[in-house]
Amino acid sequence: MTNTFLLLLVLTGGLILTANHAHAVDIGFSGFGTVAAGKVTSEADPPVLVDPVSGAEYDNAIRFEPESLIALRAVSEVNDQVTATIQVIGKGAESSDADIEWAYATYRLSAETVFNAGRFRLPLFYYSDFLDAAYAYHWIRPPVDVYSIPASTLTGVNIFNTHYFHNVGLTTQIWYGAEEKEDDEVVADITKSQGINVILDYEWLRLRAVYHTIRISLDVKPILVSSAGGLIQLDPEPSEGKVEYIALGFMADYGSLLWRSEFTHIDSVLNVDTEITGYASLGYMIGRFTPHYTYSFRDASPDTETHTVGVRWDFKQAAALKVEYSNSYQDGRDETPPTGESRTEFISMALDFVF
Numbered sequence: 001m002t003n004t005f006l007l008l009l010v011l012t013g014g015l016i017l018t019a020n021h022a023h024a025v026d027i028g029f030s031g032f033g034t035v036a037a038g039k040v041t042s043e044a045d046p047p048v049l050v051d052p053v054s055g056a057e058y059d060n061a062i063r064f065e066p067e068s069l070i071a072l073r074a075v076s077e078v079n080d081q082v083t084a085t086i087q088v089i090g091k092g093a094e095s096s097d098a099d100i101e102w103a104y105a106t107y108r109l110s111a112e113t114v115f116n117a118g119r120f121r122l123p124l125f126y127y128s129d130f131l132d133a134a135y136a137y138h139w140i141r142p143p144v145d146v147y148s149i150p151a152s153t154l155t156g157v158n159i160f161n162t163h164y165f166h167n168v169g170l171t172t173q174i175w176y177g178a179e180e181k182e183d184d185e186v187v188a189d190i191t192k193s194q195g196i197n198v199i200l201d202y203e204w205l206r207l208r209a210v211y212h213t214i215r216i217s218l219d220v221k222p223i224l225v226s227s228a229g230g231l232i233q234l235d236p237e238p239s240e241g242k243v244e245y246i247a248l249g250f251m252a253d254y255g256s257l258l259w260r261s262e263f264t265h266i267d268s269v270l271n272v273d274t275e276i277t278g279y280a281s282l283g284y285m286i287g288r289f290t291p292h293y294t295y296s297f298r299d300a301s302p303d304t305e306t307h308t309v310g311v312r313w314d315f316k317q318a319a320a321l322k323v324e325y326s327n328s329y330q331d332g333r334d335e336t337p338p339t340g341e342s343r344t345e346f347i348s349m350a351l352d353f354v355f
Contacts, residue, residue, distance in 0.1 A: 026076060026077035027074055027075070027076045027077075028074070028075045028076075028077075029072065029073070029074055030072075030073050030075075030354070030355065031070065031071055031072040031073060031354070031355050032070075032071050032132070032133040032134075032135055032352070032353065032354045032355070033068075033069060033070040033071065033352075033353055033355075034067060034068055034069050034070075034132075034134050034350055034351065034352050034353075035064070035068050035350065035351045036064065036066070036067035036068050036140060036348060036349065036350035036351075037062055037063065037064045037348065037349050037350075038050075038058045038062070038063060038066065038067070038346060038347060038348030038349070039058055039059070039060060039061060039062045039063065039346060039347065039348075040058055040059055040060050040344060040345070040346045041345045041346055041347055042343065042344055042345040042346075043060070046344075047059045048328070048344055048346050049144065050066060050067060050141055050144055051066070051067065051091075051093065051141070051144075052144075052148050052149065052150040053150055053152050054066075054091045054093035055093050056091070056092075056093035057093075058346055058348070064092065065092035065093060066092065066093050067091075067092070067093075067140070067141065067348075067350065068091070068092035069089060069090060069091040069092060069132060070089070070090055071087060071088065071089035071090070071101075071132060071133070072087070072088050072089075073085065073086070073087040073088075073102070074086050074087075078105075080108075081107055081108045082105060082106065082107050082108075083105070083106045083108075084104075084105050084106075085102055085103070085104055085105075085106065086100060086102060086103045087100070087101050087102035087103075088100055088101070089101045089132060091132075100119070101119075101121070101132075101153060102118075102119060102120055102121065102153075103118050103119045104116050104117060104118025104119060104120050105117055105118055112161055112162055112163050113159065113160070113161045114159070114160050114161075115157070115158075115159050115160075116157065116158050116159075116160065117156075117157045118155070119153055119154070119155045120153065120154060120158065121152060121153055121154075122151070122152060122153060122154045122175075122193075122195075122212075123173055123175075123195075123197045123210065124149060124152075124210060124212060124245065124247060124264075125142070125146070125147055125247065125249075125262060125264075126208055126249045126251065126260070126262055127142050127147075128152070131147070131152070133352075133354065134322075134350065134352045135318070135319075135320055135352040135353060135354050137260075138258065138281075138283050138290050138292050138310075138312045138322075139281075139292070139294070139308070139310065139312075139322070139324065140310065140322045140324050140348050140349075140350045142279075143279040143281070143294055143296035143306065143308070144296075144306070145277055145279065145296040145297055145298040145304050145305070145306055146262055146264060146277040146278060146279050146296055146298070148277070148298070150181065151179060151181055151188070151190060153179060154175065154177040154178075154179050154193055155177050155178060155179055156175060156176050156177015156178060156193065157175065157176055157177065158173055158174060158175035158176075159173070159174050159175075160172075160173045161173075167202065167203065168200070168201065168202050169199075169200070169201035169202075170198070170199070170200055170201075171197075171198070171199040171200075171201070172196065172197070172198050172199075173196065173197040173198075174194075174195070174196050174197075175193070175194065175195055175196075176192075176193065176194045177193050177194075178190055178191045178192070178193055179193065186218055186219065186220050187218075187219045188216060188217070188218055188219075189216070189217040189219070190214050190215070190216050191214070191215045191216075191217075192213070192214060192215040193212075193213075193214045193215075194212070194213060194214075195210060195211055195212030195213065195245070196210070196211055196212075197209075197210045198210075204252055204253050204254045205250075205251070205252055206249075206250075206251040206252070207249070207250055207251075208247070208248065208249035208250075208251070208262075209247070209248055209249075210245070210246065210247040210248075211245070211246055212244075212245040212246075212247075213242060213243065213244050213245070214242070214243050214245075215240070215241075215242055215243075216240060216241065216242075216243055217239070217240035218239050218240065241268060241269030242268070242269055243266065243267070243268040243269075244266070244267045244268070245264065245265070245266050246264065246265045246266075247262060247263065247264045247265075248262070248263050248264075249261065249262040249263075250262075256284055256285040256286070257282075257283075257284055258281075258282070258283035258284065258285065258290070258292070259280075259281070259282055259283075260279075260280075260281040260283075261278070261279060261280040261281065262278065262279060263276075263277070263278035264276070264277045264278070275298070275299065275300040276298075276299040276300075277296070277297065277298045277299070277300075278296065278297055279294055279295065279296035279297070280294070280295055280296075281293070281294035281295075282294075283312075288313060288314045288315065289311055289312070289313055289314075290311065290312040290313075290314075291309075291310070291311045292309070292310055292311070292312070293307075293308070293309050294306075294307070294308040294309075295307055295308075296308070302330045302331055303330070303331040304328060304329065304330050304331075305328070305329050306326055306327065306328040306329070307326070307327045307328075308324055308325070308326040308327075309324070309325055310322060310323055310324030310325065311323055318353055318354045318355065319351065319352070319353040320351075320352050320353075321349075321350070321351055321352075322349065322350045322351075322352065323347075323348075323349050324347065324348050324349075325345070325346075325347050326345070326346055326347075326348075327343065327344075327345050328343065328344045328345075328346075329341070329342075329343050330342045330343070330344070
């Protein structure tokens with residue numbers, strides 16, 4: 001964590017020093033950050049994973065590292081039609097280092113259509129594009145039961161179009177690319193990553209649908225196991241197959257009322273069971289406060305459902321303080337081998353800001 005945040009602080013200082021010269025090359029800088037803390041309040045519970053990408057998790061001690069982060073973004077106008085964007089983010093999670101999360105070029109084909117090439121965030125969820133910029137939403141984090149896909153970025157191309165039919169807006173995004181992910185246990189080679197995202201806007205309503213497919217190859221790294229003759233190395237056979245992802249979303253902002261809901265369906269030849277997830281969240285803005293309640297579920301192995309209550313306080317411009325309590329129930333009785341039932345409670349607090 002220390003090295004990550006030192007690097008980001010150095011980058012921040014460098015940007016401040018060069019800000020006076022940025023206008024000469026038409027570079028705009030912005031950023032966001034989170035300082036968060038949390039702990040599991042129920043006894044003898046395993047750590048609670050809150051970010052499958054960084055590996056962030058909470059346990060029975062108060063932790064600040066898991067969800068604290070800072071990010072810097074630079075956008076350069078190459079000419080009237082071309083821009084270049086880069087975003088560097090550092091997360092406090094122990095398994096995460098400062099990373100170039102976005103690095104892509106944008107070519108504006110028309111007033112309604114843009115073409116992007118490079119590394120960008122996969123739009124699998126409604127909040128994918130600003131998932132780490134928690135100031136953009138009312139929770140400390142989106143429901144983990146749903147936002148639990150470890151592959152969040154893609155290197156490739158996409159085309160983005162927005163068109164209005166009177167007071168109805170239609171946004172379409174199509175992408176294609178590939179990515180490789182590696183951790184301590186497995187190397188995942190993702191190819192033929194392609195999909196479409198369609199968003200329909202009408203006054204205070206927003207509807208969203210996503211279809212995405214990939215071809216994935218999993219190569220499990222060699223493992224050491226004990227035997228009568230000592231340690232021996234096992235080399236598991238690699239596996240590969242197609243993964244199909246479908247998502248639907250319904251959002252509403254009606255006066256002070258806020259509604260968010262998403263549902264996903266994942267079908268993979270690598271898994272016997274189909275995974276279905278979803279959430280529904282209701283909030284109400286009272287001045288600078290937004291109390292909210294969220295129910296989420298994950299129909300997989302094990303089955304999970306979570307209730308979350310919280311409040312967001314916009315106490316200053318570009319800064320918000322959030323507090324949440326979550327109660328999660330896991331049912332692993334149908335697993336092989338069965339893991340039984342368990343319930344986990346945890347609380348968290350976060351300060352989110354943009355600059």
